[in-house]
Amino acid sequence: MRHAGGFLLATFICASTLVAGNSSKVIRAVRCDGQLAQDGLLHDWRWQAATPVSDFTQYYPDEGAAPTEHTSVRILFDDNALYVGVICYDSDPRGIVSQLTRRDRTAEADRFTVQIDSYHDHQTAFVFSTSVAGVQSDGFLAQDGTIYDLSYDAVWQVNTARHSEGWSAEFVIPYNAIRFSPQNSQQRTDSSLRGQQYEWGINFRRYISRKRETDEWVLVPSSERLLIDKWGHVDGIERIAPPLHLSIVPYVSATAEFATETSYRPRKSDLSENAGLDFKYGISRNFTLDAAINPDFGQVEVDQSILNLTVFETLYPEKRPFFVEGSQMFEFGNAVDNTPLNLFYSRRIGQIPLYSSYVASLPDVTVEENPRATTILGALKMTGQTESGFSLGLLASATDEENAVVRDHAGVKSTIRTEPRGTYNILRVKQQFGSSRLGGIATVAARNATFPAFSGGIDWNLRFEDGAYTLDGYLAGVHSSSSRRNPDGSAGRLLFSRIAAEHWYYTLSYNFFSANFNPNDLGYFAQPRYHGGYVQLLYRENKASGWLRRYSLSVVPETRWNWDDARTHAQIDATFSADWTNFWRSTLRFVLNDRAYDDAQRGINGLYLRPVSYGLQASLITDERKPVNISLTTDFKFDEKRKSSIGTLVGVTVRPTSWIELTPLFYLEKTTNEETGVFDFATRRIAADTLGRSLIADRDLADIEFAMRGIFTFTRTLSLQFYTQMLLPRGQYKNYRSLAATGQLIPYPSQDYDFNTISFQSNVLLRWEYLPGSTLYLVWTQSRDDFIDDYTIDFGPRFRDAFKLPHDDALLLKVSYWWGV
Template identity: 35%
Template sequence: MSRLVDCRRWAPLPILFLLVGISVLAEEDARPHPEKTIRAVRAVTPPELDGILDDVVWSAAPLASDFTQRQPDEGEAATEKTTVQFAYDDEALYIAVMCYDSEPDKIVSRLTRREDWADRDWVSVNLDPHHDHKTGFYFVVGPSGWQSDGILFDDGNESETWDGVWEAATDISAEGWSIEYRIPYHVLRFSEADEYTWGVFVHREVTRKQERSMWVLHGSEDSGWTSRFGHLVGIEGITPPRHLEVLPFALGRVSLAPGDDDGSRDTDLFGSTGVDVRYGLSSGVSLNATINPDFGQVEADPAVLNLSVFESFFGERRPFFVEGASVFNTPGPDVVGIGGPSTLFHSRRIGRRPQRFGLPDGADEIDRPDASTILGALKLSGKTDGGMSFGVLEALTAPEYALIEETTTDPITGQDTTVQRDHRVESLTNHFVGRVQQDVMKESKVGATMTAMNGEGFAPAYAGSVDAQHKWGEGAYSLFGRVAGSRAGAFDDRKQGYEGVVYFSNWSGVIGGQVYADVTSRDFDTNDLGFMRRANRVQTGGHMQVRIRQPWTLARESGFNLNAWSQWNLDGDRLSRGVNYNNWHELKNYWWIHFGLSRSFERFDDLATRGGPLMLAPAGWQWFGSFGSDRRKLVTFGGHGNGGRAEDGLSTNSNVGVQIGIKPASNVQLSLDPSYSSRHEYAQWVENFDTDGDDEDDRFVFGELDQDVFELGVRGSLSFTTNLSIQGYIQSFVTNGDYTAFKKLARARSYDFTPVSQGDLSENPDFSNRSLRGNIVLRWEYEPGSTLFLVWSQNRNESLDLDDPEFTPFDSVWDSFADDGEDVFLVKLNYWMGL
C-alpha cells in the first residue's frame, strides 16, 4: 500500500488563523481593573485565637466589606455581607473575617480532614508577600475549623501540595460565622523592607446558594489571578525570620505475607527512624531535606492490566516530592487526542521498583522489592527579589537485590544443584534535577531545566531544556516555546536526541483556544528521570472553545469545544489524525452533563508489531458522555459511558460506570464507584518469532481478543475533629481475556493477516486475574505540624484457571477477600519543631 496522503496533516491551521484573528480583535478587551487597598494595624496585644471577634485590635482595624458576586449573578453585590480586617505584630499576621448569614441555621459546616475538600461554606484568603503579581499562598477555612492551604504560581495556577504550619479558629453565632487567622511570618517568606505592600485577595463561598463573592472581582472572562489582587498596606517595622523546621519520625511495621503451601504466614518486623528538615536560608529561599524517608501512609496505585506498548502513568503522592513540585514544572499545551510533549522530570522515577539489571539466563525470580530505598533527598528552592525562581533536587537511592533461584550442573558428576541467592537488580543511584526561571518584562519568563541520573554499573543519562513564554493582554494571550535535548543509553550504544515544542493560546473571553506543534527525534529519551510516550514524531493540533459563562435558556454555564490533531513519524508516515467535538453544561438545577464524539482516520501504527514493520490501523468512531447531580445534596449520583468501533466493524469497545456519594452526617462521607468495560480487538499483538535464524523477528502474531474488566472502588471517611480522622478505601479489579483466531501480519503497511495455529505459540496468552487493594489510615494531628498515623494496608492478587476463563465479576470480587496476599500494619509518629 502506498504511503497515506499527508496533505491533511495541516488540519489544525484554520484554527490557528481564527485564534490569531480573535487575539487581534480582542486586544481592546484586555482592560485594567480598579485596584483596592486595605490597611493592617499593629496589634499591641495579639488577639485571642477563638474565632470570636471581640478583641481590642479588631475594634481599631479598618474593615473591607464591599464584596461582589462572581456567581451566580456576576457583578451584583453579594447577598450575604462579609467583612475582613488585618492586624500584625512582630511574629505573625492576623486576619479577622466575619461572614454574616441571614439564615445561620443553614450554614453548611462539614467536618473533614485537612485538605479534603467537600461541599461546605468557606473563606479563602490569598496573599502575595513577594508582590510580584505571579506567586503567593492561599489559606482556606470552613465553619467547622477545617483548613486547606497551598501555593499560587504563574499568575493563575495553584497547588495544594504545600502545607504550612498556621492556625485558625472559628465561631458560629446568630449573626453568621467568623474566623480568626494567625499566620507566622516564616510561612510567608518575604523580603525585608521598611514598609510592606502585599497583594491580597479574599473570596467566600455560600454553598446553599452556590454563591461565590469576592473582595476584588475576578470576572469569568478575566485571565490571570495573582495580578488581579488588591493591596495590603500598613505593615512596617517587622523582619522576615530565618526559620528552621525539624520533623523527626519513628515507625514500626509488621508485614504478614503468604508462607508455604500449608497456609502459614511469614512475619516481617521492621523499625525505622528518619527526619525531615526545612530551613529558610533567606526571605525567599528554603532548603528541604529528608533522611531515610518512609511513605507507608501513602495510598497505593490502582491495579491495571496494560496490554499496550506504552507505559502506564501514575501520579506522585509522596509528600516530600509532591510539596513544591511546581517549581520544576514547565508550561505545556493542553493536548487532546494524542500524547503531549515529554516531561523531563517525573519524580516517581526516584524510588521506583528495581529494574536496572536483568536476571541471569535460566534463573527464576523468587522475590523482588516493590520499591528502591531512598537513602536521602534534598531540595533547594526559592525566588529572588529580582524575579528569578529556582529549584534543585538531589536524591540517592540504595542498591537493591532480588532473590533468585538457579540450577547448576556439576561438570564432573553431572548432578544438578538448585540454589537461591541475591542478585543485584538496582545500583546505588544519584538523581538530580534543577530548574531556573527568570521573570522578564511584565508577564513573561525564560527558563532552563537540567536532569541527570548516575549510578554504579550503568551509563549516565542526561536531559536538558530551555524555554520561554511571552504573555500579553493582562495574561490573556500566551506564546510558549521549548527546545530539549537528551543523552542516554548503554555504554556501547549512547544516543542523543532533541525535542522542540511551540504553542499559542488564548483562554479569556467567549472564544478561546490554542494551537501547538512539536517534533521529537528518533533518539530523544527522557524516561530515566522523566516520562514520555514515544519518540520519532511530529505533531500539530488545535483546540477551539466557545464558552458561555452567563446563564442562558438551558444552562447556567456551557462550553463547546472543537479539536483537531495530526501526527506522523520522521519518515513521513501518518500515525494519527482525528477530530473531536464535545460540550459540557452546568444546568439550572446544578446538575452537569458532558458528551462528545471523536473521529479517527486511517493511519499507520509503527509500534503495533513491537519492533517490526508498520501496520495499517483502520479509521473509527468514539463516543463519550458523563453526568453528575447537584454536589450539595446528601446523596449525589453520576455516571459515565463511552464506546467505539472501527470503521470496518471488526473491533469494538465500550465502558460504563456510576459514581454514588453519600453524606449521612456532616463528618461522614462514603462513595461507591463500580465500572464495567469490554472490548473486542480484531488484531491484538501476541508475540514475535525469528523463523529463519537471522536474529531478527520475521513473524508477527496477533489474535482476536475479547476482554472484560470490572472495577469497584469504595471509599469512606469519618472525622472526629478537625485534627483526628480515619479514612479507608478498597479497590477490586477483575479482568478476563480470551484470544482466538490467531494470525500473522501478511505484509508490511497492511491490515491483512494469514491464519496460524495456536500450537505455534510459545504459551497460552489468555489471562484471568483479580486483585484487591486497600488501606485504612487513622491520622491524628496532635499538635500543629505533628502527626500520628496508624495504617493497615493489604494487597491480594490471584491468577485464575486459563482453561476456563469465565468472567464472573461479582463472584470474583467476593472470592478475592479469601485470596492470599500481604497485610501491613504500620505506626508512624512525627513531631514538628520550629526553631
C-alpha cells in the same frame, strides 16, 4: 547567536510591558499590641481599630452581580503574624453547611479563603482556607494563579464560630508561613509611619455551599487568565522582619510485613524499625533548604490498579510528601493545555528495583527476598524565588544497591543484584518578565557510573495583550543510558493560543519527539515519538440563558506522522459541556479517528493500518451540594471492522452525616471484535510469530471494577480513611494473523494469550495531628493479585477467588514531631 538572544530577551520585555496593571482596591492592616484573644468571634476590642472591607462581587453563579450575603474582613498584625478576621453574615444561619473532613481535603461546605502575594511579584501567592468546621487547607499559587499546588503545608491556626448572624473566623498566619523580604517594602517618611512599610497583593474568596455561590473581594472575570495581577493590596504593615524559617521534624516508625506462603515463595514475617529527621531551613530571605536524613519515603496510600494493555508504562501520581511539596517548581514545558514534558518523574527515585521482575520470573529457584522499593539514603532540595522574579530549584538524592536472595533446589542461597547504587540531580531555573516566563532544566541520573543519563531544555510562556494571548513552548534534549548505539534524542513544542476572551478562544500547537527521545532514566515519557499538532476552536458562554448557566463547545482536529511520513494519528474531537441552572453538569463528546498506522513506536514490527473508528461519550454529574450526588459516564465505540464497545462508570458520593463521606464506584466495560496487537503479559510487549512478525487478532474484553473510598473525620485533627479496589479484567484473542512487511494480514494458528486477572487492593489510614505540624500515622495495606489464561471463568467465581488468594500485608506506625521557629 548573540543577536538571536537579544531578540528573545526583547520579546520577553515587550510581552511583559503589554500586561495591564492591577486593582486599586486596598485594605489597611493595623498593628495589634499585646495578646489577641482568639475565639473565632472577633470579640477582642482591637479588631474594631481595623477598617473592614465588604465590597465583594459574585464570581459564580451570576458573575458580576452583587453577593446575596454580606461579608466583612479586617486585618491586624504584630511582630510575629498576620491576623485576618472575617464575619460571613448569613440571612439563614441554619442553612450554613458544615462538613468535617481532614486537612487539605475540600468538602462541600461553606468556607473562606485568604490569598496573599507576599513576594508582590503578581505571579505567586500563598493560600489559606477554612471551612465553617475549622478544617484548614493551604496551598501555593504559581504562574499567575494558573497552577495551584496543594502540597504546600504550613503551620498556622484558625478559629471559627457559628452565631445568630452567620459564622466568623480568625486566621493567625505566622510570617514563617509565607515568604517576603525587606525589598518588598517601601521606605516611608511620614512620621506616623516611620520605617519600611510592606505592600502585598491580597484577595479574599467566600463560598456559600447551599447556593453554590462564590464571592470575591476583587473579581477577576472568568474570561481572563492573569489572576494575581488583578488583585488588591494590603498596606500599613511596617516594622516587621522576615523570620528565620527553621523547622526540624524527627520521626520514628515501625513496620510489620507479612506474606502468605505460595508455591514460589515461603511465608514471610518481618518487623523493622526506623528513625530519621526532616529538616527545613530558610538559608536566605528567599530560599529554603529541605533535607531528609535517613528518610522514610514509604507512601501511606496505595496506588490505584489500572488495566494497561499497551507497551507504555503506567503513570502513577507522587504521594510522598518530600517530593510532592514544591513539585510545581520542577515542572517543565507546561503550556496552557496543561501538558508538561516530564523530564523529571520523582517516582524514579526509590522505584521498584529494575530487575526485581526478572528475579521473580526465574525458573527452578525460590525467591526468599526481593525488595519492592529501592532504599533512599538521603535527599536534599532547595527552592525559592528572588524579588526580581528569578526562581531556583535544586534536588539531589542517593539510593542504595538492592539485592534479591534466591534458593535453588539444593537449598543453596545466592544473591542477585536488582538495582545498583544511584544518584539523581535536578536543576530548574525560571525568570519572570512581567507575566511572561523563561526557564531551563538539567537532570543527571547515574545508576551506572560509566553511562550516566542526561536531559536538559529551555521552556517559555509569553503573555501578550493583558494576558489575552500566549506563546508557549520548549526545546529539550536527552542522552539515555538505555541505548548505547543511539542514546541522543530531542523534543520541541510551539503553541499559540488566545486564552482570554468573552466568547471565542483558539489554539494552534505543534510538537515533535525524535525517534530516539528517551528521558525515562529520570523522567517519564510514554507515547509514540512522532511529530504533528492540533488546532482547537472553542466557544464559551458564561451568562445564564434558560436552563443553561454556562456552556462551551470545542472542535479539535489533530494529526501526527512518524519520521517515515506515515500518518499515525488523525482525529477530530467535538465536545459540548454545560452547567445547568439546577447545578448539574453534563458533557457530550464525539470522536472520529480516520485510518492511521501503528508502528514500532507502539510495539508493532512493520506498519499496521488501524480502521476508521467512532466514539461517543456522555457524562453527567448531579448537584454536588446534596448529601448524595452521582457521577455517570458512558462510552460507545465502534469501527468499520465490526468492533463494538460499551463502558459505564458510576460513582456515588454519600454524606450521611457531617463527619462521614463514602464514595463507592462501579465500572463495567464490554468490547467485542477489536482488531489489535496481541499483548503478552509476560514480556509486556506485542507478541510475535516465529519469524518475528507481530501478531494481530480480534480481542474480546470484559472488565469489572469495584472500588470504595471513605473517610471518617472524628475531629478536624483526627481522621480514618480507607480505600479498597477490586479489578477483574479478562480478555480472549481469536482469528490470529501475522503482519507481513507489506502490511497484509496473514492467517496464523491460534495461540494462548488469553488472560483473566485479579487485582485486589486495600488501604486503611488513621491520621492524628496531635500538635500543629506533628502527626501520628497508623496504616494497614493489603494486596492480592492473580493471573490465569482461562477466559471462560466468569466474574462470579473470580470475585469469590479474590478473597482466597495469597496476600501481602503491611502495618506501619509512624510518629513525627514538628519543632520550628
